[in-house]
Amino acid sequence: MVTTLADDAELRQRAWDAAASVVDPEIPVLTIADLGVLRQVTVRDGRVEVAITPTYSGCPAMNMIALEIELALARSGFRDPKVRIVLSPAWTTDWMSEDGRRKLRDYGIAPPQAARSRRALFGVEEVACPHCGAGDTEQLAEFGSTSCKALRRCKACREPFDYFKCH
């Protein structure tokens, strides 16, 4: 049987939709598409290959995400899907979608600042409180509950909150 281009494009879209439905096990409101972790989906001879990129080198969620992608694709009828981990270009929080940022905020996690503030040796970051929106917040700990987060506190409403670090 000859596969037409249209078929491939449709298959690819179906595979992308399936992979894009996988959520980050640490932040279940975000899909890997929201995060920018899902990089590419290719279909060749009916076989799907998905490329993902790690957020942090040692992020323990990557194995879980790869497994979830394989399961999601299998559920959509794709046989023997392959997940490939690509390092380059290195993931950056700038790839996070606007939708993703909004979902993070609604979940109680402050979304990342623009990556350019990362270079400052002694961090001067302006992070708004995801609860009350006040800009007057302070850092409690540079390293939070996962590799990608820091812990901060709002000086207005006094609530502590997670901050998704810019990267």
Added chain:
Amino acid sequence: MTAPSISVSETPLVLYTLRRADDALILGHRLSEWCGHAPMLEEDMALSNMALDLLGQARTFYTYAAAVEGNGNDEDKLAYLRDVRQYRNLLLAELPNGDFAHTMVRQFFYSAFADLYWRAMMTSSDATLAAIAAKSEKESAYHLRHSSEWIVRLGDGTEESHVRAQRAIDDLWAFTGEMFAVDDSERGLIEAGIAADPAALRPAWLGTITAVASEATLVLPGNDWMQQGGRSGRHSEHLGHLLSELQSMQRTFPGATW
């Protein structure tokens, strides 16, 4: 029964990659020893987070070293089945944690170097090394910021914390030279545009170290005699003890998985 050690064909590129992998694994292991013992919960998480970053870097370097060697080894075999003399890490990385000041000064010296080094390596002509560097650079920047803040806090803190921070700097200073040393094997890679020249980064490193030390009211030692050996497998007695713990499972139950 115990698992026998593997042999590794150390071409210059394999050796280069193993050195970076070993730095990250051994320093990461040292930091992980603080897990559950750090002076406060936030620091416990910070040290474990940094250990995790380094472990992640080590894994990608080992995987690449195994691929370049092409001899059937993999990341686990390279980490678990080499003897102490086959390890190629900096002596600085393997030194015991000591007190909190020693751990932070060690991290500060290394991160200030790693931050510069990975940035320089992002333009390596080797695409895989450049990609790993681009990832590591972002992580090192956080490690440098965190350890710098602690150096200032300890040095410019209480009389006790100042004395301990100064002692750590004095004790560890002689181990910083090895970061900038280059042997013939690495010289070839530098000339080929694969490796960055660490010696060229020393002025910038010294600039960072001096600025932070000054802010911390700490003094950098004047002596410039430097201890070396780790890069060629001549280690302190500490590494053997570290490896006996790190490798115990695979050595005792060869091929164990879970």
